[in-house]
Amino acid sequence: MTANPARILWGVGTSRTMRAHWMLAELDLPYERCAMTSRSGETLTPEYTQLNPSQKIPALQEGDFVLTESAAIVNYLAGRYGAAKHLCPPTESKGRARYDQWCFFAMMELDANTLYVIRKHEDLPHIYGEAPNALQAAREGFVRQAKAAVARLEGAPYVLGDAFSGADILLTTCLSGAIRRKIELPDALHAYLLRTTARAAYQHALRLNQRDAA
Ligand SMILES: N[C@@H](CCC(=O)N[C@@H](CS)C(=O)NCC(=O)O)C(=O)O
Known part of the structure; x- marks a missing residue:
């Protein structure tokens, strides 16, 4: 996998960050990893708070689009990029x-x-x-x-x-x-x-x- 600065995953080290890394790996999507950890104070900086006002990890950034909540990230990635891999069923079914x-x-x-x-x-x-x-x-x-x-x-x-x-x-x-x-x-x-x-x-x-x- 090569780094793609257009997609960044913020956060490592917890089961919630793992969910996002895992779905990205299932889909073989390139991304940059920002390895901030829980309870380190890194989520409290003004820069990160602007990205995620709840001051928590993980957060996924794709250009201007920022998504937080680990389950939402998993489902967004599966829905948007995972049709061929059937990682989530089509909506309305x-x-x-x-x-x-x-x-x-x-x-x-x-x-x-x-x-x-x-x-x-x-x-x-x-x-x-x-x-x-x-x-x-x-x-x-x-x-x-x-x-x-x-x-x-x-x-x-x-x-x-x-x-x-x-x-x-x-x-x-x-x-x-x-x-x-x-x-x-x-x-x-x-x-x-x-x-x-x-x-x-x-x-x-x-x-x-x-x-x-x-
Ligand atoms: N419901 C959120 C919970 C996220 C969450 O609680 N993240 C923790 C780490 S597991 C966190 O960032 N806590 C603030 C901190 O560690 O500074 C999700 O599933 O993404």
């Missing part, structure tokens, strides 16, 4: 509705409602406070919600069936985040992760998602 269902499920039930609650109260209590009850409920909530994915993945290799899609990028990054937090997952989800993380694009993105990637 039932397939797309099902795709959206899994994307929102991963982002809300797994990422926002449980993993991020754990992150806030386990890693950042000096900011968000100690909240052992919320922490315990979030850990149990993740396990309970993950059962919905098990029910789906016992009958199919990927969330949409036989084809890998952007929804698998979102789900995989949430499940990997849970494993890093020592949340026990059922065997069906470990088997799923073996399938998705064996992809060449995943391995490539994993390297590019590190600050010091060559």
Whole structure:
């Protein structure tokens, strides 16, 4: 892949930045990497705040167009450049509705409602406070919600069936985040992760998602 200054991905080092690097790798799109990391203060500069007023990574820039929110970036790239690779179903189809269902499920039930609650109260209590009850409920909530994915993945290799899609990028990054937090997952989800993380694009993105990637 050669660098293309017209496309820049801001951010490395987190499961959310990984989503964007992974989709870019699936699509073999050239881009420049701006390797800023979380909680380093780099997202707080006036220059970056102008780009992303929420002061978070990742952000994707294509010329004048700036897009934030990792799931929106994944879906934009898949929709705009991924038709031939079928990385997300066409809009207004039932397939797309099902795709959206899994994307929102991963982002809300797994990422926002449980993993991020754990992150806030386990890693950042000096900011968000100690909240052992919320922490315990979030850990149990993740396990309970993950059962919905098990029910789906016992009958199919990927969330949409036989084809890998952007929804698998979102789900995989949430499940990997849970494993890093020592949340026990059922065997069906470990088997799923073996399938998705064996992809060449995943391995490539994993390297590019590190600050010091060559
Ligand atoms: N909903 C956003 C969340 C982005 C987010 O929370 N990013 C974190 C890193 S994972 C961040 O940039 N935090 C501010 C900072 O680290 O300075 C997304 O999915 O892109």
